[in-house]
Amino acid sequence: MKLSGVLAVSLSASIPGGAFAQNLAGAVGPAASPQGSVASGAVQTVPSGLGALAPLSLSAASITPSLTPAPGVTPVAIPAAAQPPTVASLQIEKMTGKVGTFFKAAETAGNASPESSQSLASQVFGALTGGQAATEGVPAEVPGREAPAAPRGTLTQQKMIRALYQVAAIFSEQYAPIDWKRERFSVDLKREYDKVQAAILAHPQITTREFQDLLTAFVAGMHDYHVSISYNSTERARLPFLVIGAEGKHFLAYIDREKLPLKLFPFRVGDEVVAFDGKPTAEAVNNLAAQLGGNTAATDLRLAEIFLTNRRRSRGDTDIPNGNVVLGIRGRDGKLYKIRMPWDYTPELIPQDVPVRDAGLLEPGALGTETWEEGAETAPRLPAAKLKSLLDRAFTDASHPLARLFADMRSDDSSNPFMMGARKSFVPRLGTILWETKEDDAFHAYIFKTPDGRKVGFIRIPSYEGGAAEVARFAKIMAKFQKETSALVIDQVSNPGGAIFYLYALASHLTDKTLLTPRHRVIIGESDAQWAADLLLELARPQKDRAAAKASSEEADEWTGYPVTPKFILLMLRFAQFILAQLEAGHRFTPPTHLWGVDDIDPAPRAEERYTKPILLLTNALDFSGGDFFPAILQDNTRATVMGVRTSGAGGAVKPYSLPNQFGIERLSATWTIALRADGQPIENLGVTPDIAYDFTAKDLRTGFAEYRHAILKALTSLIANEQTPH
Numbered sequence: 001m002k003l004s005g006v007l008a009v010s011l012s013a014s015i016p017g018g019a020f021a022q023n024l025a026g027a028v029g030p031a032a033s034p035q036g037s038v039a040s041g042a043v044q045t046v047p048s049g050l051g052a053l054a055p056l057s058l059s060a061a062s063i064t065p066s067l068t069p070a071p072g073v074t075p076v077a078i079p080a081a082a083q084p085p086t087v088a089s090l091q092i093e094k095m096t097g098k099v100g101t102f103f104k105a106a107e108t109a110g111n112a113s114p115e116s117s118q119s120l121a122s123q124v125f126g127a128l129t130g131g132q133a134a135t136e137g138v139p140a141e142v143p144g145r146e147a148p149a150a151p152r153g154t155l156t157q158q159k160m161i162r163a164l165y166q167v168a169a170i171f172s173e174q175y176a177p178i179d180w181k182r183e184r185f186s187v188d189l190k191r192e193y194d195k196v197q198a199a200i201l202a203h204p205q206i207t208t209r210e211f212q213d214l215l216t217a218f219v220a221g222m223h224d225y226h227v228s229i230s231y232n233s234t235e236r237a238r239l240p241f242l243v244i245g246a247e248g249k250h251f252l253a254y255i256d257r258e259k260l261p262l263k264l265f266p267f268r269v270g271d272e273v274v275a276f277d278g279k280p281t282a283e284a285v286n287n288l289a290a291q292l293g294g295n296t297a298a299t300d301l302r303l304a305e306i307f308l309t310n311r312r313r314s315r316g317d318t319d320i321p322n323g324n325v326v327l328g329i330r331g332r333d334g335k336l337y338k339i340r341m342p343w344d345y346t347p348e349l350i351p352q353d354v355p356v357r358d359a360g361l362l363e364p365g366a367l368g369t370e371t372w373e374e375g376a377e378t379a380p381r382l383p384a385a386k387l388k389s390l391l392d393r394a395f396t397d398a399s400h401p402l403a404r405l406f407a408d409m410r411s412d413d414s415s416n417p418f419m420m421g422a423r424k425s426f427v428p429r430l431g432t433i434l435w436e437t438k439e440d441d442a443f444h445a446y447i448f449k450t451p452d453g454r455k456v457g458f459i460r461i462p463s464y465e466g467g468a469a470e471v472a473r474f475a476k477i478m479a480k481f482q483k484e485t486s487a488l489v490i491d492q493v494s495n496p497g498g499a500i501f502y503l504y505a506l507a508s509h510l511t512d513k514t515l516l517t518p519r520h521r522v523i524i525g526e527s528d529a530q531w532a533a534d535l536l537l538e539l540a541r542p543q544k545d546r547a548a549a550k551a552s553s554e555e556a557d558e559w560t561g562y563p564v565t566p567k568f569i570l571l572m573l574r575f576a577q578f579i580l581a582q583l584e585a586g587h588r589f590t591p592p593t594h595l596w597g598v599d600d601i602d603p604a605p606r607a608e609e610r611y612t613k614p615i616l617l618l619t620n621a622l623d624f625s626g627g628d629f630f631p632a633i634l635q636d637n638t639r640a641t642v643m644g645v646r647t648s649g650a651g652g653a654v655k656p657y658s659l660p661n662q663f664g665i666e667r668l669s670a671t672w673t674i675a676l677r678a679d680g681q682p683i684e685n686l687g688v689t690p691d692i693a694y695d696f697t698a699k700d701l702r703t704g705f706a707e708y709r710h711a712i713l714k715a716l717t718s719l720i721a722n723e724q725t726p727h
Contacts, residue, residue: 163661216316220293225650226671232664233313235348250281251701270702275328298621299648421463428705457481457488464498464626471505471561475609487614497625501562515601519592520673532576571597614719615640623647631688636678643692651683
């Protein structure tokens with residue numbers, strides 16, 4: 001297709017803003033009120049006894065429903081104490097001096113024997129690692145593997161198998177929860193690899209998209225929300241509303257009124273969506289959920305509800321709809337209406353199935369480049385061994401791998417309170433507002449009065465992406481709440497996660513006691529050892545050089561809002577020692593340790609910025625990663641009562657991988673640690689079970705979450721009463 005033709009398709013098919021409503025009006029004719037007569041066949045009623053919609057005949061002029069009775073819609077069952085900073089500083093200085101002595105000795109040992117040089121190297125290593133012996137633990141066995149024989153098939157098939165092998169090798173060598181997945185889901189990596197390879201070889205004319213679909217299913221087979229593969233693609237389609245399920249039925253939960261004004265779309269939030277494109281809505285949602293890997297049933301269903309009206313090829317969605325969708329909506333009058341509506345469709349502008357190129361190297365094997373930084377295409381080379389550069393590498397994200405995509409989706413639906421990471425969520429206002437932050441504030445927060453006259457604080461944490469400015473704002477809000485409120489509600493529903501140290505920084509303002517953090521089993525390799533060695537060597541630099549670096553702002557006092565104190569540097573130093581000692585002992589999968597050495601979270605430095613009163617933390621099935629860790633930390637330390645639905649169970653830190661390929665694979669993300677809670681249970685797949693269980697009801701979706709509001713206020717009353725009762 002010529003470019004002009006593609007643009008013509010884009011302009012006619014993609015319907016932004018008010019043009020969407022005009023296109024809809026042109027497609028379905030004038031709208032009718034559910035209570036009034038039907039005009040021009042655009043919105044047609046069906047006898048209220050009809051439980052499901054029969055297939056529709058879609059003509060340009062009208063909608064002709066078949067009134068043959070059909071079966072009803074089947075409901076879907078949703079199914080160690082740290083040392084003081086002064087002591088830490090002395091220890092770092094002592095180690096620096098010891099290493100400096102060894103380096104001076106090395107300057108005069110130019111003609112020393114090999115044995116003497118080896119002895120000196122051992123002493124330096126001992127000083128850097130503190131003479132640490134390998135920690136006891138049972139490492140996961142990594143069996144030796146041989147590169148498979150050159151695959152058969154066409155050049156394209158061979159290249160596809162090579163790309164498949166790269167993905168499989170990352171899971172084999174770099175994926176921390178593989179043993180847990182084998183135990184819980186009977187994951188057999190070799191078996192699944194062989195199945196995909198056989199499918200590729202069975203289809204000589206296999207297309208890029210067909211190969212991508214095979215890869216998407218292969219990755220989903222890890223049953224891990226942190227594992228994700230994305231593709232280069234512009235193709236997408238969306239509808240300006242969202243459907244949410246409760247009690248086996250599905251309801252309109254959000255309507256974009258800029259694109260669907262009431263006069264054109266005479267339905268309201270809470271109306272039941274009985275059918276979607278000729279299928280019962282529950283069946284359409286269930287079909288999408290089945291493609292998500294079978295991890296946590298409630299989370300899969302909630303994701304499928306979002307994806308029902310928002311499809312993206314870049315995410316790996318198999319079919320991106322174009323043209324019209326047919327809906328069955330039951331109005332407030334009890335009647336069933338059939339609606340035809342156009343998808344807001346953006347076509348694919350990235351060329352597909354371009355012939356592959358090869359210079360003669362067909363063997364699979366060369367792994368994709370491991371990256372530490374989001375967006376990096378190659379392993380970063382440090383310009384200099386500066387502490388800031390080294391610490392920047394340590395602040396690993398714990399966000400959902402598709403966080404960027406969710407952010408893009410939010411830009412299309414900025415007012416949608418159900419969207420992942422939305423500034424304001426669907427949690428209803430809980431009482432009379434006495435004070436509230438402004439719309440441009442980093443946090444949506446307010447103080448409200450309960451029915452019994454108490455003042456309670458409310459704050460929304462949309463994600464754990466942030467820095468020093470956000471932490472400072474959070475601290476000021478907590479100071480106000482500490483003075484003026486009796487309890488606090490934290491809303492972190494639909495939270496995609498973020499930076500682990502930002503999360504720690506926020507938590508430090510919610511306590512006056514230390515909070516223990518989860519331990520991790522970590523996959524380590526030579527790149528991790530390089531980081532550890534660079535950190536130790538940087539700390540061995542003369543103090544005057546490091547003081548000059550700090551004065552010139554090469555070093556900072558915080559990263560992502562978390563204070564970099566002498567104690568913190570000491571913890572990082574110990575973690576670096578741990579990595580080197582483990583790898584030296586032959587362990588590539590470590591026993592449990594605290595990630596980056598941070599075994600607890602200290603209370604915020606200023607006492608007035610610590611919130612110490614009862615906390616009710618709201619969760620749901622769309623809380624990922626940091627959205628799992630935050631409630632796990634507060635619950636394990638008995639600092640908050642968790643209310644809602646079990647979190648998703650994305651329980652580890654993530655690394656992105658770049659794969660050299662010719663099939664549009666943009667990025668692969670995989671979990672490189674598996675986190676363990678205080679009781680030794682993993683967060684992965686298990687998530688955080690709330691202390692008070694609560695899920696949506698049908699009445700909630702019809703009444704603006706009135707029952708949810710009542711349950712929250714009831715829980716608050718109980719928390720405050722328990723706090724005031726002598727123990």
